[in-house]
Structure formats: structure tokens, C-alpha cells
Amino acid sequence: MPDTTAVVVGAGHSGLAVSRRLAERSIDHVVLERGQVAHSWRTQRWDSLRLLTPNWMTRLPGHRYDGPDPDGYLTAAETARFIGDYAAASGAPVRTGTAVTGVRAREHGFTVATSQGQWRARAVVLAAGLTASPLPDLAAALPPGVASLAALDYRNPAQLPEGGVLVVGGAASGVQIAEELHRSGRPVTLSTGEHVRVPRRYRDRDVMWWLDAAGVLDQGLAEIDDVVRARNLASFQLAGGERTVDFNALQAQGVRLVGKLGAVRDGAALFSGSLRNLAAMADLKLARLLDSFDDFAGGRGERPEPTAVPERPLLRLDLAGGEIRTVLWATGIKPDFSWLELPVFDHRGRLRHHGGVADWPGLYVTGLPVLRRRRSTFIDGAAADAAAIAAHLEAHLAGPSGSARPVRGRGAAVD
Amino acid sequence: MTDTAPAVDNGVNVDALFGARTALAGAPELAKFEWRSTVEWVKGTHSLTEVETFYGLGGEQAHTKKFTFDADHPPQFAAEDHGITPAEYVLVALGSCLTAGIAAVAQARQVKLNSVRATVKADFDLHGILGADPEVRNGFSNITVDYAIDADASDADIAAIVAQSQKRSAVYDALTNPTNVDVNVTRAS
Structure with missing residues (x-):
């Protein structure tokens, strides 16, 4: 069984940033990758997807976008190329085609089982990204004849039958896919729960510029009231491009807006009657965000119109009558830790960690929304997060717990 | 009030509520x-x-x-x-639930409430329960709650308190979302 000091799981932007930081500290490691570098960007993105962040924010430790369009937005393919170039430039020790199938505790570290054999390591950094999109339970109640597709599996409209689509989810994926499907001639009904409305541009600047300049992205865990909530919040209603894709924009194009999908019963989708309040909350939150931008810059910009909500939002939609041919689930993506055989999960199955330092000595996680600060949600957050994790990891290796730590089920730790 | 009591007191023990949330976690x-x-x-x-x-x-x-x-x-x-009527009890439940929520949220946000008054109205078509028109549902076709609030806060902050109260209201949720209802019967002796 080969030995290494640290195993990094996943060769995407997060894992490669950690690899770079470990290399700077001369910490021996490998990066295990299930497919090829930037696998998710190559295999789990729809064709038209672009990054939500402008190119000037596309930067990793020692590597940044240096093309001709700093205000543009990379496509998924360009992002994969950017990350691939980074892996090559960093000389990262990536083992491609090596899927991790189990991470177990052993004395002084971990055993990492893979499709290519086992590794022994003293530390493990989970950087596999958000690769799972479990369908809500109510997806099982869809009547026969209605196709069901998760956003992670969506590529382009031609994949869907002609006819109406119910898109479930009002975050970035949901609004973008709803817009694209509607433009393809498929009438779209968009079901939304709590959502986060932002305009693409405000006062002639990209909203990401404002979030960066006004310091919002650098708010850390200590400055965020409710970290659990911040981590679970829907992504911004944004698309990588000039246009705004909020509910007003989509409804102007003809998309029908309905409340949160509450149940599928007797062949019909039942929607919550709380749409008006959700829209009001998103508008209030948007106003506070824009207020904070104005406080930062002085002056006051032109504010978007309040979200238009149908006078009587639809509460029931027949799914069996042929009007709806496909339900597209844009209900969120999650990390897949099914191979992590350690008692590090809370009662809801979430990995317990503080700022990427997991609740198990030598175990780290990165590449999650609001991991250490709001910027963590974006590629641009990887540099600082990776630096902090590498520093903690090095201290762990040097400290007493690095040479001996309690193994569950055994006696006290050896000091 | 103790030295540590909040300056604003709407009569809701918010510390106890947040303490409960922490303990229940x-x-x-x-x-x-x-x-x-x-x-x-x-x-x-x-x-x-x-x-x-x-x-x-x-x-x-x-x-x-x-x-x-x-x-x-x-x-x-x-x-x-x-x-x-039973249907009016639904209005009692909704109005009192939202109003309790407004007091609690305002307390948590240190907003002093001077008066809170709401009118709750439900649109209802008798054809439904009479079975006279299958297109008309038995329940309400729409509910409107109109709040008049005097509080030491901006209009936007008051609107945010009312919005948050809806978000955290049990009765609002029960009315706006589908709920499974099992009604069983046994022969009484």
C-alpha cells in the first residue's frame, strides 16, 4: 500500500488550490481524481452554462485569467481548460481515473480505498465538490409519462420532449434552465421556494464587483449571523452574461411563476400559497443589499421594480393531462460523502466541520458554499481557503495529535 | 427586568426561544x-x-x-x-399566529411595537360546501391579512418583520402548503 502524507480528493479548482498550497509547504501529497482534471466541469454542466463570476474573479493561487475580456464569463468548457492549465502549470501530482471508494480511520491517519488500490495517508482533504443532486421525495409521485430530469443531467433543450416543462427551483440553475427551455418553445412553469434576487448590474457595475468591493464576499463565519442558513441559501438568481434573469425578466418572456412545490397528489402538482411573501422577502433583502452598496459608494442607484407576482398564483397543476411533459429538478446540489466511513456527520447527514476543519483530526473539507467566508462559494474563494487549510494541516502533522490521536473504540490517546 | 434584559420589551422571551433552538439542535x-x-x-x-x-x-x-x-x-x-363557525376559527388561528410571530421577530430585532392590528378576510363561495358547483372548492379561494402597525422602525424594517413572521408561522404554513389529513372512525360503545 503506497504511503503519502496527504490525500486530496478531487482535482477541480478547490483540490488543485490545496495541492498548490501543500506543495508550497513541501507537504508530500497526491490528488486523486475520479475522471480527469475538472471532471464535473466537463461532465455535469449544461452546454450553455457560463460562470456566474466575471473573468477578473477567475483566479487561483499563482494563476489567473489573463485573456482579453476581464468582464466576460467563462463557459464550462473554458473553465475546464482554465483548471486543466492550472494543474499543468502547478505540476500537481494528480492521479486521474482514480475514484475514491472509501476513507477509513487507521492509527496515525487514514486508509483511502480507490478504484486503483489503497493509499495510506496522515491527512485527507475532501475537495470533490458538489456532485450529487438527490431528487426530492415527491419526485417519486410523478404520474407515468412525465419525464424527470435533474439539472446536473441537463445538457440542452433537445434532450427534452416537446411540450410543457415544470422547472422546480428558483436559484441560478432553475432560472437559467427555465429561460433556455422557454426560448426553445417549451412553455415553462417555474416553481420557486425561497430565492435570492440580484440584478446582474447595478450602477453600471457587475453585482460581483459590488459584492467584492463592498466587502460582502470577505465576511467570515464570525460575521455571519446564521452560518447554517447562509450555507443552505439558494444561489444568486444570476446567469453568466449581461442579462438579468430574475422573476420579472422571466415572466416578461412568458414564463409562468408558481409557488414552492408542496406535493404531487392524484397526478397533480400542488404549490404553496406563500409565493407573494417569498417574493416580498427577496425584494426586501435585495433592497438591503443595494443599500449596503450605496452606503459603501455614496449616492443612490436606480432600484429594480418589485417582483411582479401573479394576482392569483396557480396552486394546482395537472401533470397527467399532457400539458407538462417534463419536470426538471433544479433543487440544489450537494457533496457526495457516501464513501466517507467516519463518524463525522450530524443528525441530518451533514459533515461536521468548522471552516473546513472537519470534526476528526487530519480530515479537511473544501469547495463548499460559505466554507470560511462568503467568497468560498466561488472559484475566487479557493486561494484563501486552501491557504488556511494547508496551514492547519501542517500544524496537525507537526503537533502531538499528528503522531497519535484517538482511534474510535480504543482507549485514551497516546501523548 | 434584570440588568441584561433587552432595552426593547414586547413581552416575548426571545432569549428563551433562541436558547430552545440551541438546546434542540x-x-x-x-x-x-x-x-x-x-x-x-x-x-x-x-x-x-x-x-x-x-x-x-x-x-x-x-x-x-x-x-x-x-x-x-x-x-x-x-x-x-x-x-x-369552524371556518372563522381558521382566521382566528392565522391572525393570532402571525401576530405572535410579529411580536417575537420584533423583539429579536429590538424593535418596539406600539400597536399591531390586523384584519383577516377570507373569500368563500358557498357553492363549494353545498355541492352546487364542482368547480368551486370547499375552502377559501383567497385569504387577505391587512396589518396596521405602529412601531419604532422604518417601513422596510416593519415589512421585513411581517414577512419573517409569515416565514416562521405554523398556521400560515399549514394553510399555504398541502398537509396530509387522516380521519379515522371507530364504533363508540
């Missing part, structure tokens, strides 16, 4: 509640409901006393009007 079983009522038919459309016990915090609980509620229909329905 580590013991999810304590958060499982069961609300109960018993109802006895009296005569005609008149019934008497009693509410006293509930389950929660890991054990049997009780109110400080038994509460009773008459429900009936008004003379316009050829009834004796011993109490408000």
Missing part, C-alpha cells in the same frame, strides 16, 4: 410535538372543543388550564349561533 427528539384537541357534538351544528394537553420536549405537557371553544353557525345558516 443537539436533541432533535425534544422538538417533536403533538398538538391535540377533543371535540364533542352538542346539537345541530354546535360542538364543544376542549384543549388541554399536548406532547413535547420529550414528555406529556399541559396548558395551565383547560380551554373550551364553542363552534356553531349563525342564524343565517338556520343554526343557533352558540359560537363562531
Whole structure:
């Protein structure tokens, strides 16, 4: 069984940033990758997807976008190329085609089982990204004849039958896919729960510029009231491009807006009657965000119109009558830790960690929304997060717990 | 009030509520509640409901006393009007739930409430319960709650408090979202 000091799981932007930081500290490691570098960007993105962040924010430790369009937005393919170039430039020790199938505790570290054999390591950094999109339970109640597709599996409209689509989810994926499907001639009904409305541009600047300049992205865990909530919040209603894709924009194009999908019963989708309040909350939150931008810059910009909500939002939609041919689930993506055989999960199955330092000595996680600060949600957050994790990891290796730590089920730790 | 009491006091013990949330995070079983009522038919459309016990915090609980509620229909329905209609109890529940929420949220946000008044209205078509028109549902077609609030806060902050109250209201959720309802029957001896 080969030995290494640290195993990094996943060769995407997060894992490669950690690899770079470990290399700077001369910490021996490998990066295990299930497919090829930037696998998710190559295999789990729809064709038209672009990054939500402008190119000037596309930067990793020692590597940044240096093309001709700093205000543009990379496509998924360009992002994969950017990350691939980074892996090559960093000389990262990536083992491609090596899927991790189990991470177990052993004395002084971990055993990492893979499709290519086992590794022994003293530390493990989970950087596999958000690769799972479990369908809500109510997806099982869809009547026969209605196709069901998760956003992670969506590529382009031609994949869907002609006819109406119910898109479930009002975050970035949901609004973008709803817009694209509607433009393809498929009438779209968009079901939304709590959502986060932002305009693409405000006062002639990209909203990401404002979030960066006004310091919002650098708010850390200590400055965020409710970290659990911040981590679970829907992504911004944004698309990588000039246009705004909020509910007003989509409804102007003809998309029908309905409340949160509450149940599928007797062949019909039942929607919550709380749409008006959700829209009001998103508008209030948007106003506070824009207020904070104005406080930062002085002056006051032109504010978007309040979200238009149908006078009587639809509460029931027949799914069996042929009007709806496909339900597209844009209900969120999650990390897949099914191979992590350690008692590090809370009662809801979430990995317990503080700022990427997991609740198990030598175990780290990165590449999650609001991991250490709001910027963590974006590629641009990887540099600082990776630096902090590498520093903690090095201290762990040097400290007493690095040479001996309690193994569950055994006696006290050896000091 | 102690030295550590908040400057604004709407009479809601927010510290206790947040303390409960923290405590429950580590013991999810304590958060499982069961609300109960018993109802006895009296005569005609008149019934008497009693509410006293509930389950929660890991054990049997009780109110400080038994509460009773008459429900009936008004003379316009050829009834004796011993109490408000069941449908009106829904308005009672919604209005009181949202108003309690407003007080709690305002307390948490240190906003002093001077007055809170709401009018709750439900649109209802009798054709539904009479079975006269299959296109008309039995329940309300729409509910409107109009709040008039005097508080030491901006209009946007007051709007945010009312919005948050809806977001955290049990009755608002029960009315706006589908709920499975099981009604069972056994022969009484």
C-alpha cells in the first residue's frame, strides 16, 4: 500500500488550490481524481452554462485569467481548460481515473480505498465538490409519462420532449434552465421556494464587483449571523452574461411563476400559497443589499421594480393531462460523502466541520458554499481557503495529535 | 427586568426561544410535538372543543388550564349561533399566529411595537360546501391579512418583520402548503 502524507480528493479548482498550497509547504501529497482534471466541469454542466463570476474573479493561487475580456464569463468548457492549465502549470501530482471508494480511520491517519488500490495517508482533504443532486421525495409521485430530469443531467433543450416543462427551483440553475427551455418553445412553469434576487448590474457595475468591493464576499463565519442558513441559501438568481434573469425578466418572456412545490397528489402538482411573501422577502433583502452598496459608494442607484407576482398564483397543476411533459429538478446540489466511513456527520447527514476543519483530526473539507467566508462559494474563494487549510494541516502533522490521536473504540490517546 | 434584559420589551422571551433552538439542535427528539384537541357534538351544528394537553420536549405537557371553544353557525345558516363557525376559527388561528410571530421577530430585532392590528378576510363561495358547483372548492379561494402597525422602525424594517413572521408561522404554513389529513372512525360503545 503506497504511503503519502496527504490525500486530496478531487482535482477541480478547490483540490488543485490545496495541492498548490501543500506543495508550497513541501507537504508530500497526491490528488486523486475520479475522471480527469475538472471532471464535473466537463461532465455535469449544461452546454450553455457560463460562470456566474466575471473573468477578473477567475483566479487561483499563482494563476489567473489573463485573456482579453476581464468582464466576460467563462463557459464550462473554458473553465475546464482554465483548471486543466492550472494543474499543468502547478505540476500537481494528480492521479486521474482514480475514484475514491472509501476513507477509513487507521492509527496515525487514514486508509483511502480507490478504484486503483489503497493509499495510506496522515491527512485527507475532501475537495470533490458538489456532485450529487438527490431528487426530492415527491419526485417519486410523478404520474407515468412525465419525464424527470435533474439539472446536473441537463445538457440542452433537445434532450427534452416537446411540450410543457415544470422547472422546480428558483436559484441560478432553475432560472437559467427555465429561460433556455422557454426560448426553445417549451412553455415553462417555474416553481420557486425561497430565492435570492440580484440584478446582474447595478450602477453600471457587475453585482460581483459590488459584492467584492463592498466587502460582502470577505465576511467570515464570525460575521455571519446564521452560518447554517447562509450555507443552505439558494444561489444568486444570476446567469453568466449581461442579462438579468430574475422573476420579472422571466415572466416578461412568458414564463409562468408558481409557488414552492408542496406535493404531487392524484397526478397533480400542488404549490404553496406563500409565493407573494417569498417574493416580498427577496425584494426586501435585495433592497438591503443595494443599500449596503450605496452606503459603501455614496449616492443612490436606480432600484429594480418589485417582483411582479401573479394576482392569483396557480396552486394546482395537472401533470397527467399532457400539458407538462417534463419536470426538471433544479433543487440544489450537494457533496457526495457516501464513501466517507467516519463518524463525522450530524443528525441530518451533514459533515461536521468548522471552516473546513472537519470534526476528526487530519480530515479537511473544501469547495463548499460559505466554507470560511462568503467568497468560498466561488472559484475566487479557493486561494484563501486552501491557504488556511494547508496551514492547519501542517500544524496537525507537526503537533502531538499528528503522531497519535484517538482511534474510535480504543482507549485514551497516546501523548 | 434584570440588568441584561433587552432595552426593547414586547413581552416575548426571545432569549428563551433562541436558547430552545440551541438546546434542540443537539436533541432533535425534544422538538417533536403533538398538538391535540377533543371535540364533542352538542346539537345541530354546535360542538364543544376542549384543549388541554399536548406532547413535547420529550414528555406529556399541559396548558395551565383547560380551554373550551364553542363552534356553531349563525342564524343565517338556520343554526343557533352558540359560537363562531369552524371556518372563522381558521382566521382566528392565522391572525393570532402571525401576530405572535410579529411580536417575537420584533423583539429579536429590538424593535418596539406600539400597536399591531390586523384584519383577516377570507373569500368563500358557498357553492363549494353545498355541492352546487364542482368547480368551486370547499375552502377559501383567497385569504387577505391587512396589518396596521405602529412601531419604532422604518417601513422596510416593519415589512421585513411581517414577512419573517409569515416565514416562521405554523398556521400560515399549514394553510399555504398541502398537509396530509387522516380521519379515522371507530364504533363508540
